[in-house]
Amino acid sequence: MPGALRATAALTAALASTLVGADAGSANAAIVAPPDKIVIEIATVNGSGCPAGTAAVAVAPDNTAFTVTYSDYLARVGQGADPIDFRKNCQLNLIVHVPQGFTYAVASADYRGYASLQRGASATQKASYYFQGSPDTAARNHPFSGPYDNNWQATDETEWAQLVWAPCGAKRNFNINTELRVKAGTSDPSKTSFITMDSTDGAINTVYRLAWKECPA
Numbered sequence: 158m159p160g161a162l163r164a165t166a167a168l169t170a171a172l173a174s175t176l177v178g179a180d181a182g183s184a185n186a187a188i189v190a191p192p193d194k195i196v197i198e199i200a201t202v203n204g205s206g207c208p209a210g211t212a213a214v215a216v217a218p219d220n221t222a223f224t225v226t227y228s229d230y231l232a233r234v235g236q237g238a239d240p241i242d243f244r245k246n247c248q249l250n251l252i253v254h255v256p257q258g259f260t261y262a263v264a265s266a267d268y269r270g271y272a273s274l275q276r277g278a279s280a281t282q283k284a285s286y287y288f289q290g291s292p293d294t295a296a297r298n299h300p301f302s303g304p305y306d307n308n309w310q311a312t313d314e315t316e317w318a319q320l321v322w323a324p325c326g327a328k329r330n331f332n333i334n335t336e337l338r339v340k341a342g343t344s345d346p347s348k349t350s351f352i353t354m355d356s357t358d359g360a361i362n363t364v365y366r367l368a369w370k371e372c373p374a
Contacts, residue, residue, distance in 0.1 A: 190220035190369050193256035197223055200252050200330055206230040206245035206337060206354070214251065220369070225249065225333070226362040230270075232337040233351035234278070235344065246336040250289075253331050255323065262320035264368040266313045268335075270354040274303030277343030278350035282311055282336070288323055289330040303342075303350060317368070325372035333365075 197214050211229040216222075232245040255261060263286055272280055285296035299311035315321075323329060337352050344350055354363070 190367070191256040191259045194218075195220050195256065195261075196254040198252040198254075199249065201250040202247070204245070204247035205241070206232075206335070207247035207249075212247065212249065214249075220367065222364055222366045224362045224364050227354055230337065231351055231353040232280070232339045233349055234339045234341040235275070235349040236347055237349055238351075243340070244336065244338045246334070248335075249333045251331045251333070252328075253323070258372055259369055260323045260325050260372050261367045261369050262315075262322045263331075263365050264315060264317075264320065265366045267364040267366075268299075268311045268313075268354060269362070270309055270337075270352060272301055272305050272307070272309050272352040274301060274305040274339070274350045274352070275344035275348050276304045277345075278303040278339065278341055280337065280339045280350070280352040282309075282352070282354070283334075283338070284313060284336075285334045286321070287332050288321065289332065291321070291324075291329065301352065303344060309352075320368060322370070335363075 195216055197216055199212070199214055202209070202212050206229075207227060208229055211227060213226045215224050215226070217224075227247070230245060230247065232243060234243045253261070266284065266286075268282060268284065270282075274280055280301045281298055282301075283296070283298040285294050287294040297311075297313040301309060323331070335354070337354060339350055339352055341350065
């Protein structure tokens with residue numbers, strides 16, 4: 158599935174946003190994305206939550222965000238589940254082609270999916286992000302408890318001062334690790350509990366919003 162993946166015009170309304178941060182020189186400076194388009198390639202995709210051909214990346218036309226859409230990302234326990242189904246994960250290794258003179262960081266990420274958890278069951282969604290060769294890792298997790306039967310959404314946000322920026326003048330792949338995990342707990346073993354982050358119709362996806370700044374001259 159490697160190759161440059163660009164967003165279509167249909168993504169504009171869903172993804173267009175203005176990121177606001179606190180820079181050292183201003184209290185509320187709007188972060189303007191570079192005018193030249195960025196291109197994101199999937200270098201590698203690995204994990205039980207994203208078998209080959211089930212993950213896609215698209216870049217918003219205004220360079221403020223990119224999305225990852227999954228079509229087979231589901232963890233489950235109970236009736237009909239295999240012992241290894243309780244945990245699913247996916248590691249995306251992305252090549253981000255950035256316009257010269259700019260660097261970027263992931264300011265926030267919106268995760269969406271659906272969960273059906275029996276009383277006594279629980280689930281967790283986790284994510285971590287890091288640049289190749291960098292010791293800095295941003296990690297977040299979001300718990301859910303049964304009974305629950307609905308769509309879910311979780312947002313990871315990073316304050317401006319804590320953003321991890323791509324190194325200026327160096328090409329470093331960007332890694333995203335995600336995980337879904339379900340625990341049966343005290344729930345009825347004859348019933349199924351699950352959490353999913355997949356979308357066969359493209360309506361449910363993960364949105365990563367970018368912050369930009371110019372590199373030192």
